[in-house]
Amino acid sequence: MxxxxxxxxxxxxxxxxxxxxxxxxxxxxxxxxxxxxxxxxxxxxxxxxxxxxxxxxxxxxxxxxxxxxxxxxxxxxxxxxxxxxxxxxxxxxxxxxxxxxxxxxxxxxxxxxxxxxxxxxxxxxxxxxxxxxxxxxxxxxxxxxxxxxxxxxxxxxxxxxxxxxxxxxxxxxxxxxxxxxxxxxxxxxxxxxxxxxxxxxxxxxxxxxxxxxxxxxxxxxxxxxxxxxxxxxxxxxxxxxxxxxxxxxxxxxxxxxxxxxxxxxxxxSARRFWVRHAADTSGSVALDDGAVRAITGARRSLLLAGVTGVEGLFHFGDVIEMHDQAGRAVARGIAQYDSVEVRTRLAERESGAGAGQGRPLVHADDLVAL
Structure with missing residues (x-):
């Protein structure tokens, strides 16, 4: 057959x-x-x-x-x-x-x-x-x-x-x-x-x-x-x-x-399918090229070090989109920080305050490449 x-x-x-x-x-x-x-x-x-x-x-x-x-x-x-x-x-x-x-x-x-x-x-x-x-x-x-x-x-x-x-x-x-x-x-x-x-x-x-x-x-x-x-x-x-x-x-x-x-x-899995296809998104983050390669090619977690910008308002547990430098959506995932904290961490990094890496913004288990 x-x-x-x-x-x-x-x-x-x-x-x-x-x-x-x-x-x-x-x-x-x-x-x-x-x-x-x-x-x-x-x-x-x-x-x-x-x-x-x-x-x-x-x-x-x-x-x-x-x-x-x-x-x-x-x-x-x-x-x-x-x-x-x-x-x-x-x-x-x-x-x-x-x-x-x-x-x-x-x-x-x-x-x-x-x-x-x-x-x-x-x-x-x-x-x-x-x-x-x-x-x-x-x-x-x-x-x-x-x-x-x-x-x-x-x-x-x-x-x-x-x-x-x-x-x-x-x-x-x-x-x-x-x-x-x-x-x-x-x-x-x-x-x-x-x-x-x-x-x-x-x-x-x-x-x-x-x-x-x-x-x-x-x-x-x-x-x-x-x-x-x-x-x-x-x-x-x-x-x-x-x-x-x-x-x-x-x-x-x-x-x-x-x-x-x-x-x-x-x-x-039902969770990953929901993240990719069904869930409402509440905001997005822009990523550098290294972070894009890590999450789409190596299926790694998204670290704050790879984030270059934040759009919109989201809370812990919301589904967010991840964009490359050209603004294309490359992945979706469940945020482990709220948008206010992400913006604060990015500002600390820019000022040289030395904010620690901390936990991933999106864990690999909660992240789906598009």
Whole structure:
């Protein structure tokens, strides 16, 4: 059995599956929710659940679902208009999923999340417990970003990333991304001469791949799906990407369907995954070249000697970013000092007061290179 076929078998038999459904799969500009397509997807998810799997649905489409009732003819661009459309669309979408799964005597539980919910460990744990309880009660969790309260600064940006974070949160065995594209291609398939990539085993398989932005109804796109697949890979979750029209084949992980992404050989610890992908950052520090090499190449702790500047306000235990001299983020980690003390230490060093090195600013165990 090849690596790809084994990976597809693993996805096809996964016990706990996250299925992300893109806006274009279930909504249209003028008709709102496409009920027939949504019913078909619910049927596919029900078949997988009847076979013994737990299915968690991450559904986009709230803004698209709210456009028709509000007589919007183009996707809103301002934050307030998006939130207004989402406030109407969330109700429409929840009702549609509820009606659809009711045909199978299934109850739906709506779970709305913001980036801040995942970024805080206490609220993330609460979300995980809610999702798990819905599962044990045989309800279908339908998860979406809470667009009505999210802001540009804290939003996930697209539900592909949300789906990957949920996959980590619930320790999923597989993530299936359904959109309007049947596979990953090395270029835009609409322009011809594009080659489908059936498996991504590592970053080298993406050499030469050109990923574009999302369509008119959604905020995602191939670039966001690649980022989500990499994020899920860090969590040890295999991913299958394909079109919503091939949902039944995808959930069965049939040969030749879409693109599969291999997970990391060793699943990143929950703590390190949280630091790298989910946690809110509260400030940053600038590093000299030696410190950058030490934390990214040698995986050493960040010492105060390598810090050249501080931005923002942070406290002991907060997650901070580390930047190189060009301002690029190179790592994230949990601070062992607050920003006031770091600034004081740097000032003492500049004045020649001889401040001691002390404990690391970020210990190697709490530091993740980007």
């Amino acid at each position: 090849t690596v790809e076929s084994e990976l597809r078998r693993r996805i096809g038999t996964a016990r706990r599956v996250v299925v992300k459904i893109g806006s274009s799969a279930i909504t249209s500009f003028h008709g709102g929710i496409r009920r027939a397509e949504l019913d078909t997807l619910a049927d596919v998810c029900q078949a997988r659940m009847a076979a013994g799997s737990d299915v968690f649905v991450v559904s986009s489409g709230a803004i698209g679902a709210g456009m028709a009732p509000l007589r919007m003819t183009a996707r809103p661009t301002t934050l307030s208009a998006k939130q207004a459309a989402a406030s109407v669309g969330q109700l429409e979408l929840a009702r549609a999923w509820g009606d659809s799964f009711a045909r199978h005597d299934r109850v739906v539980g709506q779970v709305l999340l913001t980036a801040a919910d995942i970024g805080r460990r206490d609220s993330a744990a609460n979300a995980q417990r809610t999702l798990d309880r819905l599962r044990t009660l045989s309800a279908v969790p339908v998860i979406n970003e809470n667009d009505t309260v999210a802001t540009n600064e804290i939003r996930f940006g697209d539900n592909d990333r949300l789906a990957a974070l949920v996959a980590h949160l619930i320790s999923a065995d597989a993530l299936i991304l359904l959109s309007d594209v049947d596979a990953l291609y090395d270029s835009d398939p609409r322009k011809g001469d594009a080659r489908a990539v059936t498996m991504v085993g590592g970053a080298g398989d993406l050499d030469g791949v050109i990923a574009g932005p999302g369509g008119a109804l959604g905020t995602g796109g191939m670039a966001s799906k690649l980022a989500a697949a990499r994020l899920a890979a860090d969590a040890g979750v295999p991913v299958l990407l394909t079109a919503a029209e091939r949902a039944a084949e995808a959930l069965a992980a049939e040969p030749g369907v879409g693109t599969v992404f291999a997970p990391r050989t060793e699943r990143m």
